[in-house]
Amino acid sequence: MTNIYLPHLVTIEDIVEETPDVRTYRLVFQDEKMRESFSFRAGQFALYSAFGAGESTFCIANPPTRKGYIETTFRRVGRVTGTLADLNIGDTMGFRGPYGNWFPMDSFHGKNLIFVAGGIALPPLRTVIWECLDQREKFGDITVVYGARSVQDLVYKRELEHWNERPDVNLVQTVDPGGEEPGWKGKIGFVPTVLKEAAPSPDNAVALVCGPPIMIKFSLQALGELGFSDEQVYTTLENKMKCGLGKCGRCNVGDIYICKEGPVYTTAEVKNMYPDL
Amino acid sequence: MLISKEGLRKLAEKLLGEGVQVAAPTERANQPVYAALRSADEMALEHQIARNSFKEFLFPQTEVVARFTISKGSVHLASAGAEFPETVVLGARPCDAASVASLRSVFTWKGEDDRFFTGRQDKAAVVTIACTKGDGACFCTSVGLAPDSPQGSDILLRPTVSGGFRAEALTERGKALVAGADGIFTEGDEELAPVAPPPAAESADVERILGWLSDTENYKDALWAAHAGKCVGCGVCTYVCPTCHCFDIVDEGRAFEGERRKNWDACQFDHFTAHAGGHNPREKQSQRWRNRFMCKFHYYPTKFDSRGCVGCGRCIRVCYVGLDITEMMQKVTTKAAISAQPSAKS
Numbered sequence A: 001m002t003n004i005y006l007p008h009l010v011t012i013e014d015i016v017e018e019t020p021d022v023r024t025y026r027l028v029f030q031d032e033k034m035r036e037s038f039s040f041r042a043g044q045f046a047l048y049s050a051f052g053a054g055e056s057t058f059c060i061a062n063p064p065t066r067k068g069y070i071e072t073t074f075r076r077v078g079r080v081t082g083t084l085a086d087l088n089i090g091d092t093m094g095f096r097g098p099y100g101n102w103f104p105m106d107s108f109h110g111k112n113l114i115f116v117a118g119g120i121a122l123p124p125l126r127t128v129i130w131e132c133l134d135q136r137e138k139f140g141d142i143t144v145v146y147g148a149r150s151v152q153d154l155v156y157k158r159e160l161e162h163w164n165e166r167p168d169v170n171l172v173q174t175v176d177p178g179g180e181e182p183g184w185k186g187k188i189g190f191v192p193t194v195l196k197e198a199a200p201s202p203d204n205a206v207a208l209v210c211g212p213p214i215m216i217k218f219s220l221q222a223l224g225e226l227g228f229s230d231e232q233v234y235t236t237l238e239n240k241m242k243c244g245l246g247k248c249g250r251c252n253v254g255d256i257y258i259c260k261e262g263p264v265y266t267t268a269e270v271k272n273m274y275p276d277l
Numbered sequence B: 001m002l003i004s005k006e007g008l009r010k011l012a013e014k015l016l017g018e019g020v021q022v023a024a025p026t027e028r029a030n031q032p033v034y035a036a037l038r039s040a041d042e043m044a045l046e047h048q049i050a051r052n053s054f055k056e057f058l059f060p061q062t063e064v065v066a067r068f069t070i071s072k073g074s075v076h077l078a079s080a081g082a083e084f085p086e087t088v089v090l091g092a093r094p095c096d097a098a099s100v101a102s103l104r105s106v107f108t109w110k111g112e113d114d115r116f117f118t119g120r121q122d123k124a125a126v127v128t129i130a131c132t133k134g135d136g137a138c139f140c141t142s143v144g145l146a147p148d149s150p151q152g153s154d155i156l157l158r159p160t161v162s163g164g165f166r167a168e169a170l171t172e173r174g175k176a177l178v179a180g181a182d183g184i185f186t187e188g189d190e191e192l193a194p195v196a197p198p199p200a201a202e203s204a205d206v207e208r209i210l211g212w213l214s215d216t217e218n219y220k221d222a223l224w225a226a227h228a229g230k231c232v233g234c235g236v237c238t239y240v241c242p243t244c245h246c247f248d249i250v251d252e253g254r255a256f257e258g259e260r261r262k263n264w265d266a267c268q269f270d271h272f273t274a275h276a277g278g279h280n281p282r283e284k285q286s287q288r289w290r291n292r293f294m295c296k297f298h299y300y301p302t303k304f305d306s307r308g309c310v311g312c313g314r315c316i317r318v319c320y321v322g323l324d325i326t327e328m329m330q331k332v333t334t335k336a337a338i339s340a341q342p343s344a345k346s
């Protein structure tokens, strides 16, 4: 019997402590065949389980261009994420996925890309950023505007350094006022403000925005003022999910089941939804 | 083809003898409920409709989907549920029979086949007894069904004037059931008892309702809070509803050994959509009630291409603050009629 709720077993191969409460796990399928056959698209998510505690939904944070493993970044907030965060290298977790839709990468070819992320919401864009960097010639300019409350809250610090050094990436890092530290070389200010200052051109461009609701709201406003149309701006929606398969009935925004029909949408699509966010 | 009341009892007895699970209306704690028969004598067919639906035989309230053991850091995981019982629902009502297709439409949506449902349903037959009347809460006729509608039934039994039933096998499964029950079904015909369909909920028009619900602007209409303000979020309406399909997936057990379960859940509960970070997109109870209504009359028909409400009236009978889904259907129909008038828009 095909059991759509049965996870695959994965081993934690590596752990990065991103912030005091955010961790990135590198996971490898225990089943050799799965390791070879598994594929996904940038923007998709999965359900990760700590056996005995339950399942939680996070995106797949590594790019599809890097095969053989899965990376995911999550914050310790509740029982399941707490139990997951207590695991160590070599421990076993459950994985179901990939689920959901993805960014239309082919349609981004030749375009300038603007990534806008806040706090713990960089992971769903990190997958896209690396997919682009791994096929750099297919895309135009790449701008990343990333901010967090404080320097400590920035995730993927080593990668930020790497992007900062690359001549083919324009990285703008910022922390909220008061979140800076001595030696901080980035900006100080909220993401939407910094985005407006960076003033990326909407010509032949798409913007991808992920972050807390308030940041998204004002970043979309800023992009609008810069001349971006709603069709040029993508975001990912989040809701509580249990099945990931369009059955448990809880991730819907009005008549849209995010787990099956999302999580990737253009702003134009989001504006057409029932006000159920 | 005919079958008598005694014939039905014999059919139940025969099936039980063969080890088939027979789900039928019984009396438990003075309430009519669908239950798995322990003996054929438990069948209680004189009630209008059971308090529960029989969905629990296809979609159990709690069900193990996987078992795991953890030792020395390694996890052993085993899928559950390869075998499902042969089941016959005996004495279903036409509304409930019709609801099976609705649940199936969700549990097979977009090619994702939940075998815990379909595996059970594939081994189940539904023998329905048509109604001759409704009670005050029935409204099958408002959702396109009828007291004798055949949808979802493998065998439909229509009451005759003598107190027996005229039987019609509608599917292969139904025919096989008849073929295996020699002597219980008899040749012949008899006059049917007169049917008094429940009056359609006054001016409740499913098409009009769908049109009004499809306008995202109406999601903010004051009608929702006004109608559903008194809902206390107990969730009972969803538990008794034959088409409510929401569930949770939880781990239970001891530290090193446990199971993953699929448990009924309800969109009426406040934690249902609450994010771990605290935000809740459906924070108010009236928003949760709206979700249930939208699900029945918009999401089911447009997404799953099936009927979200079969008009069984159970949610009306059980709601102890007296919320009546047909009242809202009427209010929406009225609203839709008003907003359809060009003068009201300008």
Ligand code: SF4
Residues within 6 Å of the ligand: B237, B240, B241, B242, B243, B244, B296, B308, B309, B310, B311, B312, B313, B314, B315, B316, B325
């Ligand atoms: S919504 Fe109410 S009347 Fe409709 S099928 Fe469910 S319980 Fe029955």
Ligand code: SF4
Residues within 6 Å of the ligand: B230, B231, B232, B233, B234, B235, B236, B237, B238, B268, B289, B315, B318, B319, B320, B321, B322, B323
């Ligand atoms: S409508 Fe009635 S039965 Fe349903 S949750 Fe609200 S109070 Fe409970």
Ligand code: FES
Residues within 6 Å of the ligand: A240, A241, A242, A243, A244, A245, A246, A247, A248, A249, A250, A251, A252, A257, A258, A259, A260
């Ligand atoms: S997560 Fe279950 S329906 Fe979307």
